[in-house]
Amino acid sequence: MSQQKVVLAYSGGLDTACILKTLIQQGHEVIAYVANVGQLEDFDDIERRALATGASQVFVEDLRREFVTDFIWPAIAGKAVYEHRYLLGTALARPVIAKRHVEVARKVGASAVAHGATGKGNDQVRFELAFAALAPDLDIIAPWKDPKFLARFQGRRDLLAFAAEHDIPVEATAEKPYSSDENLMHRSYEAGLLEDPDIAPPADMFKLTRALDDTPDTPDTLVIRFKDACPIEVQHSSMGMSISDPIELLSYLNDVGGRHGIGRIDIVENRFVGIKSRGVYETPGGTILHAALRDLEGIAMDREVRRLRDMLSPRFAEIIYNGFWFSPEMDFIEAAFRKSSELIDGEVRLSLFKGNVMIEGRSSPSSLYDPDLSSMDVAGGYDQEDAQGFIRINALRLSAHRLIVQQTGDDDEID
Ligand SMILES: Nc1ncnc2c1ncn2[C@@H]1O[C@H](COP(=O)(O)OP(=O)(O)O)[C@@H](O)[C@H]1O
Ligand SMILES: [Mg+2]
Numbered sequence: 452m453s454q455q456k457v458v459l460a461y462s463g464g465l466d467t468a469c470i471l472k473t474l475i476q477q478g479h480e481v482i483a484y485v486a487n488v489g490q491l492e493d494f495d496d497i498e499r500r501a502l503a504t505g506a507s508q509v510f511v512e513d514l515r516r517e518f519v520t521d522f523i524w525p526a527i528a529g530k531a532v533y534e535h536r537y538l539l540g541t542a543l544a545r546p547v548i549a550k551r552h553v554e555v556a557r558k559v560g561a562s563a564v565a566h567g568a569t570g571k572g573n574d575q576v577r578f579e580l581a582f583a584a585l586a587p588d589l590d591i592i593a594p595w596k597d598p599k600f601l602a603r604f605q606g607r608r609d610l611l612a613f614a615a616e617h618d619i620p621v622e623a624t625a626e627k628p629y630s631s632d633e634n635l636m637h638r639s640y641e642a643g644l645l646e647d648p649d650i651a652p653p654a655d656m657f658k659l660t661r662a663l664d665d666t667p668d669t670p671d672t673l674v675i676r677f678k679d680a681c682p683i684e685v686q687h688s689s690m691g692m693s694i695s696d697p698i699e700l701l702s703y704l705n706d707v708g709g710r711h712g713i714g715r716i717d718i719v720e721n722r723f724v725g726i727k728s729r730g731v732y733e734t735p736g737g738t739i740l741h742a743a744l745r746d747l748e749g750i751a752m753d754r755e756v757r758r759l760r761d762m763l764s765p766r767f768a769e770i771i772y773n774g775f776w777f778s779p780e781m782d783f784i785e786a787a788f789r790k791s792s793e794l795i796d797g798e799v800r801l802s803l804f805k806g807n808v809m810i811e812g813r814s815s816p817s818s819l820y821d822p823d824l825s826s827m828d829v830a831g832g833y834d835q836e837d838a839q840g841f842i843r844i845n846a847l848r849l850s851a852h853r854l855i856v857q858q859t860g861d862d863d864e865i866d
Contacts, residue, residue: 454478456561457592460552460578461485461506463497465610467567468504468619470594474565475505481565483509484555486548488518489635489698500620510555515635518547519697520681523636526771527740528680528795529788530764533772536718538734538741540637545574546776549581556589565592573722577774584777629656635701637714637734648719648729659709659733663806666712670804672811673707675743677799680792682740701736708735711803723773742808743799751795751815760791 457474461467461483474481483501487494498509522543531539556564564582568574570593579591594600604610607626614621629643629652638659645652654662676684684695685703694700708714714735722728748757767784775781797815801808823831 454480455563455590456480456482456559457563457565458482458484458510458552458556458559458561459506459565459592460548460567461497461501461509462567463492463500463622464567465607465614465621466595468500468621469604469610469613470565470567471501471504471506472613472617472619473594473600474592479563480507481505482507482555482559482561484552485509485511486544486551487511487513487515488544488548489515489702490633504617504619508559512551512555514547514551515698518544519635519701522547522776523701523737524681524697525785525788526767527682527737527744528792529767529784530741530745530761531768531771532741532764533768534718534720536716537720537730537732537768537772538637538714538737539768539771540634540732540734540737541632541639542573542577542772542774543636544632544634545577545774546581549578550585550777552578553582553586553589556586561589563590563592565594567595568593570596571722571724571726573724573772573774576723577776580774581777628653633658635698635705636737637732639733640731641728645729645731652717652731656731657715657733659705660715660735661710661712663712666805667710670802670809671707671711672800672802673739674798674800675740676797677744677747678796679789680744680747680795682743701740704736704739706735708739708803708808709733711735712806713803713808714738715806739801739803739808742810743801744795746799746801746810746813747795747797747815750813750818750820751797752791753819756791760788763787 457479459467459471459474459481461471463485471481471483483506485494485497485501494511498511501509526539526543533539533542552564566575566578568578575593575596579593582589582591604613611621613619627643629640629645632639640652640656644650671687672689674686674688675682682700684693685700686693694703714737715731715733717731719727719729763784767788770776770778770781770784794817796817797813799810800812801810821831823829824833
């Protein structure tokens with residue numbers, strides 16, 4: 452392979468540190484790119500280590516705002532839930548990381564992008580599909596799919612030995628018996644001792660959510676305001692507090708939701724590459740927002756619009772999970788969802804308690820709820836005699852069917 456200017460997505464871990472070094476040994480100039488998507492890291496230290504390992508430049512990019520407003524908010528507005536459970540915290544971070552990766556590559560005039568995702572996972576697909584969609588001319592270097600690299604590094608021991616041999620500074624933290632990924636949306640856990648799907652995770656693994664035995668015995672009551680299906684304010688009335696900055700708003704919901712043990716799931720999911728995988732996730736803020744918004748839709752979203760949107764939501768989740776954020780199908784769904792969100796304004800009042808999000812009330816300036824129509828006590832412009840015809844016409848089909856099964860003797864369904 453010819454020598455290139457390469458931008459490496461560098462997370463600061465042992466893998467990417469060794470990858471950085473091997474790329475340099477192959478004669479490449481390597482620029483390290485670190486994305487801040489809200490993970491708790493010492494970014495100065497990561498930068499120092501990348502330079503000490505031989506990176507010619509380091510870009511530490513704060514993507515938090517864009518991540519929240521352009522990826523997390525649309526996913527929540529579109530009810531993106533993969534396989535009925537997973538709120539897609541990692542899947543949503545990958546496209547924003549890849550997008551800036553390409554921008555950094557352009558800025559430095561690189562001809563290749565490199566990443567350290569493995570060949571068995573979803574993330575390689577998410578990164579590489581994003582690169583293909585945004586910058587098809589760039590070469591992609593993925594060492595974990597290179598037979599020579601795989602032969603040389605067969606496990607963590609080989610990586611540690613290589614790091615020691617080349618004075619590569621690695622984090623002092625002890626190896627965890629699982630791997631985890633953290634950002635503003637969630638924290639995920641997989642692999643290691645979680646690979647047995649029948650073994651419960653260790654209690655001390657969880658970082659964002661408390662176990663239910665440790666949650667407060669009194670609820671916290673919040674009001675969440677939405678505009679066009681995006682959260683714009685959270686109020687905690689008894690504490691006289693209001694937050695509207697998107698990053699702070701989500702961080703606050705993570706804190707208070709986590710304190711009440713909200714948003715833990717433990718699932719076996721289907722990876723895009725066809726492998727089943729056990730994953731444990733903590734998504735407190737996202738769980739609260741999904742519940743609040745679904746409630747607001749009850750009062751503010753037209754019934755047929757909601758049905759169509761609900762048909763698309765599972766596909767929307769798959770598109771995100773499988774790594775097709777930058778795709779024509781996503782553009783299509785995004786346009787439809789933007790339209791369906793236009794009137795989703797208003798506020799939801801809810802209590803957080805013992806792992807539950809309990810809705811207490813909702814109101815909307817675009818409410819479709821008509822108290823007179825709904826009331827059992829008021830006529831409200833609804834002629835109840837019309838209901839006779841409505842039922843009669845809907846019943847025609849059912850009566851015809853009954854006659855046929857009686858005539859054919861095939862009527863065991865009412866035996
Ligand atoms: N915050 C980040 N900044 C830059 N690159 C990242 C970031 N997170 C992940 N990556 C890229 O994605 C790859 C896979 O990430 P992950 O599975 O979280 O592994 P790890 O964090 O252990 O390196 C990393 O090797 C790296 O190339
Ligand atoms: Mg990581």
